[in-house]
Amino acid sequence: xxxxxxxxxxxxxxxxxxxxxxxxxxxxxxxxxxxxxxxxxxxxxxxxxxxxxxxxxxxxxxxxxxxxxxxxxxxxxxxxxxxxxxxxxxxxxxxxxxxxxxxxxxxxxxxxxxxxxxxxxxxxxxxxxxxxxxxxxxxxxxxxxxxxxxxxxxxxxxxxxxxxxxxxxxxxxxxxxxxxxxxxxxxxxxxxxxxxxxxxxxxxxxxxxxxxxxxxxxxxxxxxxxxxxxxxxxxxxxxxxxxxxxxxxxxxxxxxxxxxxxxxxxxxxxxxxxxxxxxxxxxxxxxxxxxxxxxxxxxxxxxxxxxxxxxxxxxxxxxxxxxxxxxxxxxxxxxx
Ligand code: TRP
Numbered sequence: 001x002x003x004x005x006x007x008x009x010x011x012x013x014x015x016x017x018x019x020x021x022x023x024x025x026x027x028x029x030x031x032x033x034x035x036x037x038x039x040x041x042x043x044x045x046x047x048x049x050x051x052x053x054x055x056x057x058x059x060x061x062x063x064x065x066x067x068x069x070x071x072x073x074x075x076x077x078x079x080x081x082x083x084x085x086x087x088x089x090x091x092x093x094x095x096x097x098x099x100x101x102x103x104x105x106x107x108x109x110x111x112x113x114x115x116x117x118x119x120x121x122x123x124x125x126x127x128x129x130x131x132x133x134x135x136x137x138x139x140x141x142x143x144x145x146x147x148x149x150x151x152x153x154x155x156x157x158x159x160x161x162x163x164x165x166x167x168x169x170x171x172x173x174x175x176x177x178x179x180x181x182x183x184x185x186x187x188x189x190x191x192x193x194x195x196x197x198x199x200x201x202x203x204x205x206x207x208x209x210x211x212x213x214x215x216x217x218x219x220x221x222x223x224x225x226x227x228x229x230x231x232x233x234x235x236x237x238x239x240x241x242x243x244x245x246x247x248x249x250x251x252x253x254x255x256x257x258x259x260x261x262x263x264x265x266x267x268x269x270x271x272x273x274x275x276x277x278x279x280x281x282x283x284x285x286x287x288x289x290x291x292x293x294x295x296x297x298x299x300x301x302x303x304x305x306x307x308x309x310x311x312x313x314x315x316x317x318x319x320x321x322x323x324x325x326x327x328x329x330x331x332x333x334x335x336x
Contacts (some may be wrong), residue, residue, distance in 0.1 A: 005193045008033060008181070009146035011042030011085075014062035018069040019022070019206035023185040023198035023283070024249050025152030031074040033150065039080040040144050040311060041070055043304075046086050047137065050130045051120055063206065067300050069209050072291040077303045083311035084304055085140060090315025094139035097164050097322065101172060104163070107131050112157045119202075134161035138291055143178050144314045150183040154198075173325040176318070181336060187249040195224040195242045207280065209287050216284065220277050225269045232268025243276050 010026055012018065018027065030039065043063050049056065067082055075082070085091060107113060113134065117123050120128060129136075141149055141162045149159050159182035164179035189198055192205030199206045207219055225243055226236045238244035238259045247255040258275070261267035294300065323329035 001007060003038065003145070005038045007144055007148040008037040008041065008150065009040045009042065009141045009144055010150045011040075011044055011140070012066050013044045013048045014066040015048055016062060016201050017208045017209045017210050018073075019061065019199055019201070020250075020280070020283075021152070021190040021206065022069075023073060023209060024190045025185050026029075026150050027070065027073045029150035029183060029185055030070070030080075030086065032119045033148075034075060034080050037148060037290075039075075039082055040146065040314075041075065041082040041307070042085050042140050043067060044085045044137075047140075050127070050133045050136075051116075053127070053129070054161055063304075064300050067304060068291060068294055070211060071294045071300075071303070072287045074287075074290065075306075081307040081310040082303055083308040087308045088164050088311045088315050091136070091139045091143045092311065093319060094143055094322065095132075095136045097326065098135050098142075098169070100136055101168055102135050102138075102161070102165060104131070106161065108159050110134055110161065110306055112154060114320060115154070126261065134158045135165070138162040138165040141180050143318050144311065145177055145318055146180050147178050148182050148183055150185070153184050153188045156182045156184060169325075173322075175296075177322045190249060191242055191245050193219055193223045193242065209284065210291065211284070213281060214283075215278055216274075216280055220273050220280065221270075223273070225272075226262075227263075229269060231272070232264040235265045236262035236269075238262045243273055246276055247272075247279070250283060253274070271314050 008030070012022065030041065033039070043066050045059050045063055048059065048062070052058070063084060068083060068264065071077060080177060089217070100164065113131065117126055117130070137158050138161055140158070142165065146150070149162070150158060157268060159180065163179050166179045169177055192199045192285060193203040193207070194203070194204055196203055196205055207216060211219070223242050226238075226241045228234065229236050244255070244262065247258050251258075254275075258267060262272065320329070324332075327333070
């Protein structure tokens with residue numbers, strides 16, 4: 001039952017289209033590592049319900065959208081397994097077993113849970129499922145005994161719960177799980193078009209992977225820059241400029257030069273934005289081309305079905321080990 005290659009598990013909540021923040025935070029790493037690691041991509045529909053339990057009607061379209069975005073970004077369905085969380089029962093089983101030994105305090109003090117509870121106004125009144133989503137996410141990661149978890153920076157404390165869960169399980173019942181490592185991307189977090197700390201759908205400050213050339217142009221041209229620059233030869237402060245932070249994220253080679261010219265006032269905001277539009281278009285163009293290919297009727301469904309089957313097979317292998325370790329393999333035990 002040893003794995004031939006190390007494994008990656010990562011994924012997204014299906015809450016709408018993916019944007020450049022997802023691309024910089026995790027998608028780029030997924031695409032880069034898909035050949036080196038055996039890759040499982042989770043479409044975390046149950047986790048979406050941890051905040052959106054009152055709107056399950058959005059799930060089918062959003063599950064399709066997130067899958068299409070991942071494929072368009074460059075994941076190859078011939079080599080990666082993309083699957084739906086709620087259709088892998090072993091993840092639900094593991095969540096229950098893990099929840100017996102993870103304490104409520106560990107979850108309550110988790111920085112990601114605290115921040116997200118604040119964003120959703122859940123401080124006083126959170127559901128059991130929301131508080132426990134890091135446990136369910138540990139099951140997402142450990143059901144396939146993953147080694148590496150590429151995520152955006154804000155998810156690292158949740159990955160920490162998975163590491164603790166693996167360690168604690170192994171201590172209590174015997175070694176079954178590797179301790180999965182979080183892999184943060186080089187771009188810590190992408191700021192929004194409005195200059196807010198984070199590109200986020202709920203803030204409406206995103207460039208989506210599916211945006212058209214015209215939408216990209218409009219969004220970037222109206223993005224906030226350094227308010228001190230009124231004339232194009234005013235010296236600028238790239239460290240506070242949204243567009244400059246995009247140059248750092250997506251145009252690394254050229255960005256020292258742009259920084260210098262901005263400080264001296266020899267490149268204006270309009271020229272700098274125009275260059276950024278070119279850079280983003282170079283990223284989005286191949287994504288758009290692939291999207292057209294994957295939009296073929298029935299293809300996403302077929303890819304999700306195949307990926308989910310592969311995940312279930314891996315899940316039952318893991319459950320065999322887990323049940324053996326936990327003395328809950330009742331009928332197998334009697335035979336031997
Ligand atoms: N929590 C992640 C997010 O909000 C999505 C997710 C669910 C995930 N299960 C995962 C990410 C397992 C990495 C590993 O984006």
